[in-house]
Amino acid sequence: MTTSNRLRQLGDRVVGPGRPVYVTGEIGINHNGDLDNAFALIDAAVEAGCDAVKFQKRTPEICTPRDQWDIERDTPWGRMTYIDYRHRVEFDEDDYAAIDAYCKKHNIHWFASPWDTEAVAFLEKFDVPAHKVASASLTDDELLRALRATGKTVILSTGMSTPEQIRHAVEVLGSQNILLCHATSTYPAKADELNLRVINTLQGEYPNVPIGYSGHETGLQTTLAAVALGAVFVERHITLDRAMWGSDQAASVEPQGLARMVRDIRTIEESLGDGVKKVYESELAPMKKLRRVKGVVAEAGEREPATV
Numbered sequence: 001m002t003t004s005n006r007l008r009q010l011g012d013r014v015v016g017p018g019r020p021v022y023v024t025g026e027i028g029i030n031h032n033g034d035l036d037n038a039f040a041l042i043d044a045a046v047e048a049g050c051d052a053v054k055f056q057k058r059t060p061e062i063c064t065p066r067d068q069w070d071i072e073r074d075t076p077w078g079r080m081t082y083i084d085y086r087h088r089v090e091f092d093e094d095d096y097a098a099i100d101a102y103c104k105k106h107n108i109h110w111f112a113s114p115w116d117t118e119a120v121a122f123l124e125k126f127d128v129p130a131h132k133v134a135s136a137s138l139t140d141d142e143l144l145r146a147l148r149a150t151g152k153t154v155i156l157s158t159g160m161s162t163p164e165q166i167r168h169a170v171e172v173l174g175s176q177n178i179l180l181c182h183a184t185s186t187y188p189a190k191a192d193e194l195n196l197r198v199i200n201t202l203q204g205e206y207p208n209v210p211i212g213y214s215g216h217e218t219g220l221q222t223t224l225a226a227v228a229l230g231a232v233f234v235e236r237h238i239t240l241d242r243a244m245w246g247s248d249q250a251a252s253v254e255p256q257g258l259a260r261m262v263r264d265i266r267t268i269e270e271s272l273g274d275g276v277k278k279v280y281e282s283e284l285a286p287m288k289k290l291r292r293v294k295g296v297v298a299e300a301g302e303r304e305p306a307t308v
């Protein structure tokens with residue numbers, strides 16, 4: 001198996017085995033429709049060393065079932081109908097133009113998961129490096145076909161999906177431009193339902209597709225384990241404060257945690273190495289001091305070192 005066909009272009013970055021893990025801070029709708037919140041979240045992602053921030057883009061009239069439009073609910077902005085609320089947490093074209101400029105200025109990618117085909121057309125007005133398919137949209141062939149037509153890398157999340165549904169979605173999207181993400185779609189996801197070994201199952205089943213991880217757990221250890229298992233792309237929801245209004249906030253990572261997570265991902269990718277057993281130059285002094293039976297002496301860095 002070569003790795004070259006498991007590499008994907010995301011703007012000016014190449015993502016895949018042997019390349020730095022591409023880390024995405026999923027803002028989703030944790031900005032609560034407030035551009036200042038979005039900028040503060042972008043700042044946190046830049047500060048942490050993320051490669052991208054991500055949003056969710058919906059056309060409310062298409063994504064909200066008609067029978068829910070008029071249901072009233074209490075929100076931080078007063079009592080309003082559900083359709084008004086969905087509009088309240090959506091950014092318009094001017095907002096995204098401001099986000100685009102802000103991300104360019106701070107040298108961080110942004111992209112989004114469109115939840116309907118109008119949202120695909122909306123996002124295509126911008127120079128986004130990729131599109132994402134949320135797990136909930138994996139069975140939406142019309143959306144997948146619209147995304148395939150963009151020619152961009154499509155990141156496909158696989159939460160709440162069967163192997164057959166995933167195979168069908170891959171067929172509709174074509175495997176050449178996609179990156180698959182293992183995910184469990186519960187918020188927060190429990191450790192015993194993360195099933196991180198599915199990352200290896202997907203690697204085996206889709207040898208020509210890079211495999212990543214989109215996490216909704218609390219804590220960071222399991223996301224780091226996903227990287228150790230070979231995830232080449234990582235996405236976690238981010239928030240300014242887990243106590244903020246919104247259904248995704250509680251299962252999101254705050255700025256300090258995000259910085260720790262990216263730092264630890266970089267250490268893990270460095271420490272995974274190339275898998276070739278060798279004796280390091282730096283091991284020679286400890287070897288001299290500690291090893292009683294010398295064995296066959298090998299040069300530092302040789303592929304087949306000492307027999308002991």
Ligand SMILES: C=C(OP(=O)(O)O)C(=O)O
Pocket residue numbers: 055056113132133134135136157158159181183185214
């Ligand atoms: C919900 C989303 O993705 P995931 O299924 O990976 O959480 C999304 O990208 O909007």
